[in-house]
Amino acid sequence: MPAPVPYRPLPLDLSDVRYAHGPDSSPRADVPAGETVGLRWASSEVYPGTSRRVWIHVPAHRDDAGPAGLMVFNDGGWYLDPAGEVRGATVLDNLVHAGAIPFTIGVFVEPGVVVGTEQPKNRNVEYDAFDDRYVTFLLDEVVPLVTDRYPVTDDPERWGVCGGSSGGNAAFTAAWMRPDRFRRVVCFLSSFAQMPGGNPYPELLPRVARKPLRVFLQAGHRDLNWDAPTRNWLAENLRVGAALAEAGYDLRLVLGDGGHNPNHGGVLLPDALRWSLGPRPAGAAGGA
Structure with a gap:
């Protein structure tokens, strides 16, 4: 059945x-x-030596909703802020109430701060690295803060990670490293271009057996260095999207007209969650 889209001028x-x-x-x-x-x-x-805030948001839900799914939001304070661009808790409340997504707990995690140092922010160390430290941190240290308090499903099809900019490539890397736990990924304006050693995914995706991930990517026409030959945020996001498509991944790619800010991603979040947390269509990449 066709899905009509209202006309809007560019x-x-x-x-x-x-x-x-x-x-x-x-x-x-x-x-x-x-x-x-x-x-x-x-x-x-x-x-070691870092301190951070973590917020757990539990939408109102029916008594028979069963164990919750889990969606981790990087840059937790920005993504939780009800007056900000993303408004993650408000979106979860509305979607769970409407039955648009299964009952899902939001976990809003701030990047670490190393108190008493010249460079206290640990965000780029945690988010831009191509290794399993961040997902290990989530699974071993953050998720127990939730599961000790609330019943959470073990089904990785109902566990996801969301983030923007460096938080976007952190979300992708977390799921890439541990698809046995996180299979739903939402990435806004990901900073693949500034990963130490370069963006590994365009070359890696064709060479590695397809992983059971469902990936929502958003890119911006006027993202950082959009018309530059190197460190081009737009180009690197499109390269990752193309590599995912060519490898047959369950992918949704949305290209907007904005710059490097959370506005478009925040506006897209309700539909991104509807799509990423929804059932996979027949024939889509998935499974164990």
Whole structure:
């Protein structure tokens, strides 16, 4: 059955494009607000000496909803902020209430800070690296903060990671390294271009057996260095998208007109979650 899309003229001036949020990005009078629990984690073994905030958001749900799915949001404070561009908790509340996604707990994780050092922010160390440290940190240190408090499913088809910029490539790398745990991935304007040693995925994807991932990618026409021959955020996102498509992955790629900011990704989040957390269509890549 066709899916009609309303006509919208393309913006001709791309210097400062801003997308309008849809109804699922704002609180609704008929939707009960979920519960948000704020924690501080300063006992990391993966990233010693770091401290960070973690928020667990549990949408209101039916008593018979069963164990929750899990969606981790990198840059947790930005993605949780109800007045920001992404508004993750509000979106989860609306989608769970409407039955648009299964009951899913949101885990909003801040990058670490190393107190008392010249460069206290540990964000790029954690997010841009091509290794399994960050996903190990999530699985060994963050997820238990949730499972100790709430019943969570073990089904990796209901576990996902979401992030933007460096948080986007961190989300992709987490799922790439541990598809046995995280299989749903949402990446906005990922900073593949600044990964130490270069973006590994365009060359890696054709050479590695297809993994059971469902990947939502968003890229921007005016992302960083969009018209440069090197360190081009737009080009690197498109290269990853092309490699995923050629390898037969379950992929959704959305190209917008904005620059390197969270506006378009935030506007897309409700549909990104509907798609990524929804059932796979027949014949889509998946399974163990």
